[in-house]
Amino acid sequence: MSTSPHEADLRTNVAEHVHTPERTRPIAEAAARMAGLDPQGVVLIRHQTNGVYRLTSAPVVIKVAPPGEDHLGEVVALVSWLQDHAVPTVALWGDPAYQPLEIGGRAVTLWHYLPQERPVHAADVAEPLLALHDAPLPPFPLPPLDAFGEIQNSIASSPLLTDQDRSMLRDLSAQLAHDEPLQASGSAPGLIHGDAQHRNTLLDPAGGAVLSDWDSAVIAPREWDLATIEVHCRRFNHPPEEYEEFCRRYGRDIREWSGYEWLRDVRELRMITTNARKSPPGSPAAAEVRRRLDSLRKGETSIWNIL
Structure with a gap:
């Protein structure tokens, strides 16, 4: 059945x-x-x-x-x-x-286990991420990125969302999906981390940095990873100069790409809906999701609390 x-x-x-x-x-x-x-x-x-x-x-x-x-x-x-x-x-x-x-x-x-003696900064992510993006495709299959499929699943299964929330989020998802063909094409699909950010990077004893938490690795344009870093730096209120240093070390600023604003909005919607699915009702995480939804509904740009 x-x-x-x-x-x-x-x-x-x-x-x-x-x-x-x-x-x-x-x-x-x-x-x-x-x-x-x-x-x-x-x-x-x-x-x-x-x-x-x-x-x-x-x-x-x-x-x-x-x-x-x-x-x-x-x-x-x-x-x-x-x-x-x-x-x-x-x-x-x-x-x-x-x-x-x-x-x-x-x-x-x-x-x-790698003991951490200081917080990870955005610049620490640049070199391991560039090494990943320069790597060839692995000789075994990995799934393609399905951002809108994941968004729709999270909207449907979240225990937090009201009918009005679901309607708003589905409308926004549909509009972004409709606009996708209008965006300038990014890089050719390759191996990406899928959730490249501060908390998925660790400092190693030699003074470099390594990527961790590979559960989200997929085949997709590298712009997805670059947008993830930019969203985390901006939404979680990291000093602007830290993101600038990431761009210098990586060699690219995603904000200069013509599809940036569209991909930024997709990435933020994915983050909101994923946390709406994962956060238990009544928890502090659920309250943060509600705060993000209220800002989205009002068209406000707000600083987020990390979950």
């Missing part, structure tokens, strides 16, 4: 909202034991798309994916390939052939 789009949306929503630290911590501890590591004192680093934990007994980070995520094998293969092609990336811990682990219906990956 086929599953209707509405049923699929509901299943996605239910899966994400049972993805809590109470459920993922025991899985992270079990993964540590399976890898021969001491799970005592596991520390939660972040819990949004993945439950991310750090061991205190070894320099290891454990990432627990939400239910239904079945692409972690591709992520492991991609990271191994990136290392072979000198793209700066955080390394998997142990033998990649044994990852991902499958525990309690969740995919789990283990990574080297």
Whole structure:
């Protein structure tokens, strides 16, 4: 029997909202034991798309994916390939052939922990991102970017949105999709990170930077990654000179591209709708999503709080 789009949306929503630290911590501890590591004192680093934990007994980070995520094998293969092609990336811990682990219906990956002695700046992202964009296509398939499909799924499955919200967001998505052929073409589709930004970049002990969190890697024009950096710098109120330094190191300012404003709006809509899907009702994250929606409805340009 086929599953209707509405049923699929509901299943996605239910899966994400049972993805809590109470459920993922025991899985992270079990993964540590399976890898021969001491799970005592596991520390939660972040819990949004993945439950991310750090061991205190070894320099290891454990990432627990939400239910239904079945692409972690591709992520492991991609990271191994990136290392072979000198793209700066955080390394998997142990033998990649044994990852991902499958525990309690969740995919789990283990990574080297890199202690961070200062905040990441936009300029730190430039060199590893340029190395990624200059890399050839990998010899295995990766999905193409489907920005509008993801936006529509998030609108349909969010527990936060009112009927008026959904109508506004669908109208905006339809208008942006209609305008897409009017935009100047960007670079040829290639391998992109998909969510290149400060929190998905880590400083390594040698003083350089590496990219992390490869779950969103797709085949698409590199402008998507460049717009992501610009949106994060502007919306999250990073000093303008930090973005200018990113542009100098990367060698390009996306704002000079004729399709910039259109892609900026698509990227921001994707961020709003994704967070609307992931944020539990009544949470601080849900309140931030509501604030962004109110600003969007009023046509205001506001600073966002990072989620």
